[in-house]
Amino acid sequence: MHHVLGARDLRQIEELWQSRWTNDPPAVAHDRGSNSEEQRFYLLDMLPYTSGELHIGHARLYTIGDALTRYRERLGCRVLHPIGWDAFGLPTDIAAQRLGTTPPALTQQCIAHMKPTLQRLGTRHDWSTEINTSAPEYYRWTQWLFLRLYEVGLAYRAEGPANWCPDCETVLANEQAVGGRCERCGALVQVRNMPQWFLRITRYGDALVDGLDDLPGWADKVKRMQRNWIGRESADGRVTYRLRDWSVSRQRYWGAPVPIVYCPACGMAAVPDDELPVMLPPPQTVGPFTGEPLAQVDEFVNTQCPRCGRPARRDTETLDTFVDSAWYYLRYVSPRHNLAPFCSEAAEACMPVDLYLGGVGAGLLRRAPAAGALCPPRG
Numbered sequence: 001m002h003h004v005l006g007a008r009d010l011r012q013i014e015e016l017w018q019s020r021w022t023n024d025p026p027a028v029a030h031d032r033g034s035n036s037e038e039q040r041f042y043l044l045d046m047l048p049y050t051s052g053e054l055h056i057g058h059a060r061l062y063t064i065g066d067a068l069t070r071y072r073e074r075l076g077c078r079v080l081h082p083i084g085w086d087a088f089g090l091p092t093d094i095a096a097q098r099l100g101t102t103p104p105a106l107t108q109q110c111i112a113h114m115k116p117t118l119q120r121l122g123t124r125h126d127w128s129t130e131i132n133t134s135a136p137e138y139y140r141w142t143q144w145l146f147l148r149l150y151e152v153g154l155a156y157r158a159e160g161p162a163n164w165c166p167d168c169e170t171v172l173a174n175e176q177a178v179g180g181r182c183e184r185c186g187a188l189v190q191v192r193n194m195p196q197w198f199l200r201i202t203r204y205g206d207a208l209v210d211g212l213d214d215l216p217g218w219a220d221k222v223k224r225m226q227r228n229w230i231g232r233e234s235a236d237g238r239v240t241y242r243l244r245d246w247s248v249s250r251q252r253y254w255g256a257p258v259p260i261v262y263c264p265a266c267g268m269a270a271v272p273d274d275e276l277p278v279m280l281p282p283p284q285t286v287g288p289f290t291g292e293p294l295a296q297v298d299e300f301v302n303t304q305c306p307r308c309g310r311p312a313r314r315d316t317e318t319l320d321t322f323v324d325s326a327w328y329y330l331r332y333v334s335p336r337h338n339l340a341p342f343c344s345e346a347a348e349a350c351m352p353v354d355l356y357l358g359g360v361g362a363g364l365l366r367r368a369p370a371a372g373a374l375c376p377p378r379g
């Protein structure tokens with residue numbers, strides 16, 4: 001007869017392996033060592049949103065990453081398998097209000113709840129890489145990257161039609177306005193003409209479509225989705241796209257402030273690099289968290305023009321959270337580097353990403369923080 005494991009045995013097995021894994025962590029991300037390029041493997045998981053609880057979709061995704069990391073290690077690879085938190089954004093902003101707390105406090109609470117759960121899963125992540133996109137040392141570089149795009153005209157301000165949620169009081173991306181309703185609150189989305197910040201992604205329409213042919217191993221379903229999203233059509237020699245420039249303006253608190261200043265004399269001016277990050281005002285200085293909160297904090301708004309030194313006003317919008325999560329794979333190669341978004345030597349050693357796990361295949365959804373998981377019932 002085979003032996004049936006009891007709860008006591010399982011606890012012992014759990015303790016044994018947890019301590020083995022703790023004492024034998026995976027290769028450190030920025031340890032460049034002397035391994036040749038063939039022995040490296042960069043396995044990138046979609047970084048989790050700080051929703052407050054892990055769900056079965058996370059367990060599924062990170063179990064796949066865990067198995068592949070251990071497999072590659074057995075083959076003698078030095079595997080970079082980083083982990084961090086996608087922490088800014090509308091879901092947390094709204095949930096914080098509902099729970100009577102502030103977005104930064106709720107984010108900390110969510111991480112404090114999710115991190116030990118993920119560690120207990122034993123997913124062989126390199127926790128020394130842990131990043132948080134809402135931390136000033138991260139969003140400093142999100143702002144820095146925005147300014148590089150601004151300098152060459154790839155980030156620009158213009159009036160255009162926007163998806164406006166009257167309840168959330170912010171512009172939404174097309175992906176957040178599904179079927180004409182706000183993904184977060186279900187309100188009917190209005191189309192409003194308003195000035196916004198855009199990233200000029202339409203300039204890369206051709207490169208995006210043509211590049212799909214160079215992606216062996218990608219599911220046809222994903223390639224088809226990409227093609228439909230770009231929507232290139234060649235109406236009699238004139239090429240048109242369904243793709244529109246990306247509106248990254250959000251009229252909410254919980255995002256990276258746009259690092260731009262408006263001067264009555266000079267007009268629009270970029271915040272100098274050595275003054276980054278433009279810090280979010282502390283939550284206790286913010287009145288209501290709706291109605292463009294940053295515009296109501298005088299200490300934040302009032303500043304000096306970086307060109308002429310006269311009184312000027314800061315831009316009071318924040319960047320869409322998808323801007324933060326557009327470049328985290330680069331931050332992971334040198335997560336504590338403080339001279340640039342990433343150390344080019346480390347990027348040289350670790351990039352490109354060998355395998356990305358996430359997206360449509362993984363069944364992961366961005367979710368609002370779950371009230372029940374965090375807070376005891378009131379009253």
Ligand SMILES: [Zn+2]
Nearest residue numbers: 165168182185
């Ligand atoms: Zn809404």
Ligand SMILES: [Zn+2]
Nearest residue numbers: 263266305308
């Ligand atoms: Zn000026």
